[in-house]
Amino acid sequence: xxxxxxxxxxxIESLVKELQDNGANVVVGSFDKLINWGxxxxxxxxxxxxxxxxxEFVSLGAARYDMARFGWEVARSSPRQADFIxxxxxxxxxxxxxxxxxxxxxxxxxxxxxCGACAVSGGPFKKSYHVVMGVDKIIPVDVYLPGCPPRPExxxxxxxxxxxxxxxxxxxxxxxRQEKQEEFLKNHPIPGVED
Amino acid sequence: MxxxxxxxxxxxxxxxxxxxxxxxxxxxxxxxxxxxxxxRDNGExxxxxxxxxxxxxxxEKMGCIYYLTSTKxxxxxxxxxxxxxxxxxxxxxxxxxxxxAGIYEREVYDFFGIIFINNPDMRRLFLSIDWKGxxxxxxxxxxxxxxxxxxxxxxxxxxxxxxxRDADGKIECKExxxxxxxxxxxxxxxxxxxxxxxxxxxxxxxxxxxxxxDVYMGYIHxxxxxxxxxxxxxxxxxxxxxxxxxxxxxxxxxxxxxxxxAAGIEISRRAQVIRVMMDExxxxxxxxxxxxxxCMDLGATTMLFYALRVREQILDIMDKTxxxxxxxxxxCIGGVMQDLAPDFVEDVKALLxxxxxxxxxxxxxFTGNVITKNRMEGVGVLGREEAISWGVTGPSGRASGWAxxxxxxxxxxxxxxxxxxxxxxxxxxxxxxxxxxMGEIEQSARILEQLVDNIPEGEYCVKVPKVIKLPVGHWFRxxxxxxxxxxxxxxxxxxxxxxxxxLATPSLPAAAVVDSLTRGDKIADLITIGGSLDYIVxxxxx
Ligand code: SF4
Numbered sequence: 001x002x003x004x005x006x007x008x009x010x011x012i013e014s015l016v017k018e019l020q021d022n023g024a025n026v027v028v029g030s031f032d033k034l035i036n037w038g039x040x041x042x043x044x045x046x047x048x049x050x051x052x053x054x055x056e057f058v059s060l061g062a063a064r065y066d067m068a069r070f071g072w073e074v075a076r077s078s079p080r081q082a083d084f085i086x087x088x089x090x091x092x093x094x095x096x097x098x099x100x101x102x103x104x105x106x107x108x109x110x111x112x113x114x115c116g117a118c119a120v121s122g123g124p125f126k127k128s129y130h131v132v133m134g135v136d137k138i139i140p141v142d143v144y145l146p147g148c149p150p151r152p153e154x155x156x157x158x159x160x161x162x163x164x165x166x167x168x169x170x171x172x173x174x175x176x177r178q179e180k181q182e183e184f185l186k187n188h189p190i191p192g193v194e195d
Numbered sequence: 196m197x198x199x200x201x202x203x204x205x206x207x208x209x210x211x212x213x214x215x216x217x218x219x220x221x222x223x224x225x226x227x228x229x230x231x232x233x234x235r236d237n238g239e240x241x242x243x244x245x246x247x248x249x250x251x252x253x254x255e256k257m258g259c260i261y262y263l264t265s266t267k268x269x270x271x272x273x274x275x276x277x278x279x280x281x282x283x284x285x286x287x288x289x290x291x292x293x294x295x296a297g298i299y300e301r302e303v304y305d306f307f308g309i310i311f312i313n314n315p316d317m318r319r320l321f322l323s324i325d326w327k328g329x330x331x332x333x334x335x336x337x338x339x340x341x342x343x344x345x346x347x348x349x350x351x352x353x354x355x356x357x358x359x360r361d362a363d364g365k366i367e368c369k370e371x372x373x374x375x376x377x378x379x380x381x382x383x384x385x386x387x388x389x390x391x392x393x394x395x396x397x398x399x400x401x402x403x404x405x406x407x408x409d410v411y412m413g414y415i416h417x418x419x420x421x422x423x424x425x426x427x428x429x430x431x432x433x434x435x436x437x438x439x440x441x442x443x444x445x446x447x448x449x450x451x452x453x454x455x456x457a458a459g460i461e462i463s464r465r466a467q468v469i470r471v472m473m474d475e476x477x478x479x480x481x482x483x484x485x486x487x488x489x490c491m492d493l494g495a496t497t498m499l500f501y502a503l504r505v506r507e508q509i510l511d512i513m514d515k516t517x518x519x520x521x522x523x524x525x526x527c528i529g530g531v532m533q534d535l536a537p538d539f540v541e542d543v544k545a546l547l548x549x550x551x552x553x554x555x556x557x558x559x560x561f562t563g564n565v566i567t568k569n570r571m572e573g574v575g576v577l578g579r580e581e582a583i584s585w586g587v588t589g590p591s592g593r594a595s596g597w598a599x600x601x602x603x604x605x606x607x608x609x610x611x612x613x614x615x616x617x618x619x620x621x622x623x624x625x626x627x628x629x630x631x632x633m634g635e636i637e638q639s640a641r642i643l644e645q646l647v648d649n650i651p652e653g654e655y656c657v658k659v660p661k662v663i664k665l666p667v668g669h670w671f672r673x674x675x676x677x678x679x680x681x682x683x684x685x686x687x688x689x690x691x692x693x694x695x696x697x698l699a700t701p702s703l704p705a706a707a708v709v710d711s712l713t714r715g716d717k718i719a720d721l722i723t724i725g726g727s728l729d730y731i732v733x734x735x736x737x
Binding site: 047050064090101132 | 322330335345347385386393413415416417418421433436437440441484488500504732733
């Protein structure tokens with residue numbers, strides 16, 4: 001893959017532009033940089049795999065693809081210690097509230113990668129009566145990663161895009177995912193639950 | 196075959212017979228329980244293994260087809276039971292005769308709404324209690340509005356239903372508790388690193404000791420059987436990759452074989468050999484991953500890296516030939532999709548060279564370890580009779596002394612010509628299940644050795660008609676998947692789509708047996724026992 005193509009991401013460019021337009025305090029800005037440098041190099045995934053794609057995620061952790069090179073190897077079993085969910089696999093109706101709860105339990109700032117055709121759009125199970133057609137119906141998604149299953153190289157690429165995104169975010173007063181989540185919850189109310 | 200028919204005809208004059216490669220008996224529901232008991236207990240029949248229950252909706256009636264095997268005489272029989280009542284369909288349960296029948300009946304209830312009288316636990320299996328309709332019925336309303344994606348947590352119930360028939364034939368429903376009133380129930384899963392996917396155990400414990408487990412499935416139920424009914428035959432194939440993704444090749448093989456037989460397609464010898472080689476390669480890869488994840492469950496994380504090293508090498512071979520690391524979609528009707536990659540033979544030989552070394556290394560690192568022995572030996576013992584009654588096939592069944600390898604009992608493809616042993620152990624504990632798999636890697640390597648230099652020339656895929664139409668009829672075929680007997684039931688009404696495609700997977704019994712296997716053991720043993728049974732959750736849920 002040519003280097004230019006790797007950088008070709010309009011979404012991140014728009015984030016950079018926003019950052020440049022708004023400007024930042026020199027002190028806060030340098031702190032931001034330092035913290036983001038640390039954050040983007042140690043994003044910890046939640047161990048979350050429902051089906052086939054999850055196995056490729058296991059391969060990603062093994063010696064050959066070795067995600068430890070990038071600081072992502074600390075797969076946590078508890079959502080409270082993780083930075084992002086890699087939704088690896090099909091999400092079905094019965095699983096949907098569980099995934100939503102896991103997402104709510106992640107500590108801020110949190111990110112989601114929809115990994116594989118199933119998580120992106122329902123994939124091969126588009127006509128099924130029990131499959132959620134894309135996890136973005138229930139939680140906000142940062143990176144979409146197509147493939148069935150995506151190769152481990154593609155997964156590395158996806159997490160790298162996420163880490164690029166983290167790098168250009170404003171940390172202090174910036175990564176207020178809290179607000180975003182509230183917005184999201186407003187658009188997707190849960191009956192009977194007051195957030 | 197004839198004598199089976201004679202015995203049944205004498206005892207049950209109402210039974211009607213349909214000859215085929217498998218004898219099919221049709222019996223009214225009122226006599227079904229008696230017939231089932233006779234089939235199981237009569238010494239001349241001894242059909243002791245219930246392979247699957249196929250729920251059916253024939254529109255004018257609904258019912259089930261039961262596939263039974265006699266492990267003693269190595270014979271198969273199918274029994275058809277039907278009811279004409281579509282509003283309140285009910286059949287008699289055989290859950291008291293076979294352990295596994297209870298779960299299979301729950302599955303049929305879930306999909307077709309057929310109630311089984313006297314089943315002690317008549318709940319839905321994969322779908323939630325609030326699900327509207329029965330999806331595999333032909334008149335099911337599939338619009339997403341009927342059953343929208345739930346936004347709030349699933350409603351749970353501590354009660355199950357039991358249906359009984361009173362003296363004048365009226366059906367009564369009773370609510371019963373799943374756990375005793377004062378039981379302390381711990382929830383394990385669905386998101387838990389040790390359940391190998393999204394399976395959930397509701398575990399009643401007394402201190403550290405397990406009293407009862409309610410296995411809760413359906414967290415990855417994708418409705419494959421229903422989707423297939425609207426697809427053409429070649430389109431149904433690719434779902435076989437996504438059930439048990441490690442057995443992608445054997446599962447494909449099974450469905451292709453069934454369709455080819457129904458359509459009367461003869462495939463070339465080259466394709467046969469390629470299919471068998473792929474099956475065995477995936478068996479090695481699958482068992483390697485089992486060793487890795489199982490050891491990881493026990494805390495030996497490094498073993499995962501050792502085991503995945505071999506698996507990656509196999510995936511490379513597959514990648515070159517099939518073009519993918521997983522979900523290959525390689526076997527097709529008439530043969531295989533592409534020819535072998537030019538360096539296939541060389542790569543397989545290189546693999547065969549390193550396998551013995553690797554096995555020795557695993558043994559040295561893990562098998563002899565004191566902790567391993569303490570955690571696995573004598574833990575989770577499954578007896579032979581129990582294994583058969585629960586329908587636990589594959590390496591787990593063979594660890595209990597049950598010779599259930601389909602490659603030997605009902606050979607298919609070129610297996611009869613091959614020289615290999617069926618690995619059988621008699622301890623029935625977790626250790627035996629582990630060792631059987633180690634042994635099977637060796638045997639698979641042996642099969643590959645015999646074939647690698649003898650891949651015949653010829654076409655890899657015969658010409659098949661563009662549109663594949665099957666004649667009216669039904670077929671049931673089995674293969675030995677990496678985790679046990681995988682069966683495909685195919686019923687055709689003469690069109691281009693299957694009328695019903697039922698997939699009988701080995702992981703469902705393996706997960707169902709967890710309850711009886713862990714009772715009285717410590718909760719920590721649940722992890723080793725579950726790991727050693729090696730179920731794959733999408734394979735359970737389909
Ligand atoms: S995208 Fe493909 S590989 Fe991934 S979970 Fe879905 S079916 Fe499986």
